[in-house]
Amino acid sequence: MPIKNFILEKNDALQRVDDDFTFTVAADGRNSSIRNSVGIDIQEIKDTELSFSCDAYIHNIQSYQKHPGTMLQLSKSKDRLILVPISDDNFYRASGSWTIKDNNDPENSIRKKINTFLVNSDVSNISNITVYKLSSHLSDTFFSNNIFLVGDCAQTFFPNGGLGLNTGIEQAYFLAKEITQIMQNPTLSRELSIKRYEETWRQEVLKRQKTSIEIKEKISAKSFPRFTY
Numbered sequence: 486m487p488i489k490n491f492i493l494e495k496n497d498a499l500q501r502v503d504d505d506f507t508f509t510v511a512a513d514g515r516n517s518s519i520r521n522s523v524g525i526d527i528q529e530i531k532d533t534e535l536s537f538s539c540d541a542y543i544h545n546i547q548s549y550q551k552h553p554g555t556m557l558q559l560s561k562s563k564d565r566l567i568l569v570p571i572s573d574d575n576f577y578r579a580s581g582s583w584t585i586k587d588n589n590d591p592e593n594s595i596r597k598k599i600n601t602f603l604v605n606s607d608v609s610n611i612s613n614i615t616v617y618k619l620s621s622h623l624s625d626t627f628f629s630n631n632i633f634l635v636g637d638c639a640q641t642f643f644p645n646g647g648l649g650l651n652t653g654i655e656q657a658y659f660l661a662k663e664i665t666q667i668m669q670n671p672t673l674s675r676e677l678s679i680k681r682y683e684e685t686w687r688q689e690v691l692k693r694q695k696t697s698i699e700i701k702e703k704i705s706a707k708s709f710p711r712f713t714y
C-alpha cells in the first residue's frame with residue numbers, strides 16, 4: 486500500500502503531501518519520521534563511554550597546525566579531541582571523549598582537556614556543550630510500504646572511517662538506477678530490484694559497521710599520531 490499523507494518540511498514550512506507515489510525514498514536522516522511512520526524498527530549499538538561536543542574560541546595552537554585554521558584530530562591513551570574550524574577568527578567546533586568525573590564543571594573540564602592536548606592554548610567562550618553516547622544503527626528492513634530507506638535513515642556508523650555520507654551516496658546511486666529501470670521497463674520485476682537493494686546493502690552495511698567498530702577499537706587501544714587536515 487503506498488504511503489500517503491506525510492508531512493514534508495519545505496522552505497521552513499510544513500506541507501502535507503497527499504499524492505500517491507510509485508515509490509517513496511526516505512532520506513530524512515537518523516531520526517526519520519517516514520521510517521517511524523511505517524513502524525520500521527532499528528537495531529542500535531551504543532558506545533559505553535560518553536562523548537562531548539561544544540563550540541569555543543581557541544587561540545595559540547598554530548604550532549600544532551600545518552596551516553592556520555585547519556582541522557586537528559588528536560588522540561592518546563583512549564582519550565581523543567577533534568577540532569573543526571568554523572570561521573577564520575579561531576572559532577572551532579570541538580568534540581572528544583568525556584569522563585563521568587567531568588560532570589561537575591563541564592566548561593572547566595573541556596578547557597583542561599584542550600590544554601592537555603594543546604599546551605599553552607587559550608580557550609574562551611565555550612558554548613553549546615552537549616554530552617552523548619556515540620552509536621550506530623541498522624534498520625530491520627530497507628524497504629516497506631513502497632518506501633526505500635537511504636542514508637542515515639537506513640543506517641548509521643560510528644564516526645571512525647567516514648562511512649556515513651559515502652554509503653548514503655552509493656545507496657542513492659544504486660537505487661536511482663534500479664528505480665529508473667523499473668519505471669522505463671514495466672515488464673521488469675519490481676520484486677527483484679527491491680530484493681537486490683535490500684540484500685546488497687544489508688550485507689555491505691554490516692561489513693562496513695564491523696570495519697568502523699574495528700577502527701574504533703584500534704584507536705582506543707593505542708595512541709595514534711596527530712592528524713592535521
Ligand SMILES: Cc1cc2nc3c(=O)[nH]c(=O)nc-3n(C[C@H](O)[C@H](O)[C@H](O)COP(=O)(O)OP(=O)(O)OC[C@H]3O[C@@H](n4cnc5c(N)ncnc54)[C@H](O)[C@@H]3O)c2cc1C
Binds near residue numbers: 514515636646
Ligand atoms: C560530526 C559528524 C561528522 C561526520 N563526518 C563524516 C565524514 O567524515 N564522512 C562521512 O562519510 N560521513 C560523516 N558523517 C556522517 C554524515 O554526515 C551522514 O552520514 C550524512 O549526512 C547522512 O546523510 P543523509 O542525507 O542520509 O541524512 P542527513 O544529512 O541527516 O539529511 C537528512 C535531511 O532531511 C531533512 N529532513 C528531515 N525530515 C524532513 C521532513 N519531514 N521534510 C523535509 N526534510 C526533512 C533534514 O533537515 C536533513 O537536511 C558525519 C556525521 C557527523 C554528525
